[in-house]
Amino acid sequence: MQESLMMILTPKRRIDILRDVVDAQKQKRPYVITFCGVNGVGKSTNLAKVAYWLAGNDLRVLIAGCDTFRAGAIEQLRTHVHHLNNIYNTNDNIMVELYERGYGKDAAGIAMEAINYGKDKKFDIVLVDTAGRMQDNEPLMTALAKLIHVNNPDLVLFVGEALVGNEAVDQIKKFNQALIDNAKLQASPRIIDGIVLTKFDTIDDKVGAAISMTYTTDKPIVFVGTGQQYQDLKVINAESVTELLLK
Numbered sequence: 001m002q003e004s005l006m007m008i009l010t011p012k013r014r015i016d017i018l019r020d021v022v023d024a025q026k027q028k029r030p031y032v033i034t035f036c037g038v039n040g041v042g043k044s045t046n047l048a049k050v051a052y053w054l055a056g057n058d059l060r061v062l063i064a065g066c067d068t069f070r071a072g073a074i075e076q077l078r079t080h081v082h083h084l085n086n087i088y089n090t091n092d093n094i095m096v097e098l099y100e101r102g103y104g105k106d107a108a109g110i111a112m113e114a115i116n117y118g119k120d121k122k123f124d125i126v127l128v129d130t131a132g133r134m135q136d137n138e139p140l141m142t143a144l145a146k147l148i149h150v151n152n153p154d155l156v157l158f159v160g161e162a163l164v165g166n167e168a169v170d171q172i173k174k175f176n177q178a179l180i181d182n183a184k185l186q187a188s189p190r191i192i193d194g195i196v197l198t199k200f201d202t203i204d205d206k207v208g209a210a211i212s213m214t215y216t217t218d219k220p221i222v223f224v225g226t227g228q229q230y231q232d233l234k235v236i237n238a239e240s241v242t243e244l245l246l247k
């Protein structure tokens with residue numbers, strides 16, 4: 001049992017963002033990560049934690065405010081950018097910047113502008129925040145698929161909360177399916193590449209969502225959110241999750 005659980009939680013394909021950023025730098029373009037998920041799971045907070053981690057690795061981060069839907073989403077990102085720059089800024093080097101065009105506009109177009117801006121201004125990474133959406137809301141899922149297919153990011157991360165167990169599995173399955181369904185005639189449609197499992201600090205030993213999400217999608221958990229501070233972002237520890245399950 002222990003071996004099987006360890007196998008499920010150990011990704012077949014490891015995602016090494018820092019290494020892949022170096023490859024993108026060689027191509028003189030930013031590495032692009034898109035975050036998607038339903039509302040309230042911790043998308044923006046964990047995007048900010050990823051920005052904190054990247055800036056801590058001396059990488060310049062552009063955050064693309066593509067949640068053009070929820071009032072306050074852009075302001076929330078602006079606050080994070082302000083905090084992060086207070087932590088990291090040197091005199092003449094802004095480490096984290098926000099690219100936004102307000103609300104009500106086409107998110108796919110803004111993401112594209114942001115990526116081009118990031119390339120011009122020599123940012124190392126563009127983190128694309130998207131509007132939260134329920135997995136059954138077809139028009140919004142189509143819009144997300146458009147954003148992803150038009151911009152072809154290097155990495156598509158699904159943000160799901162550990163708290164909701166099987167509901168998170170349903171979400172990720174339907175997000176994946178929507179990306180496939182809306183890919184039109186593309187030979188190999190982009191799907192979700194990895195998972196950010198948030199609120200891991202709130203679930204005690206109920207770690208089943210971690211197993212179910214990786215098992216059903218065969219995608220690795222790239223980050224685990226373990227609190228509300230920027231430092232609260234970890235990689236999953238397969239051994240301790242397995243131990244908790246078998247306790």
Ligand code: GDP
Binds near residue numbers: 045
């Ligand atoms: P979004 O709507 O998906 O962008 O969600 P937010 O980023 O606004 O987060 C929703 C709430 O969850 C906020 O109060 C966050 O502080 C909280 N949150 C996010 N990640 C974590 C986490 O890993 N642990 C805990 N305990 N709270 C979190």
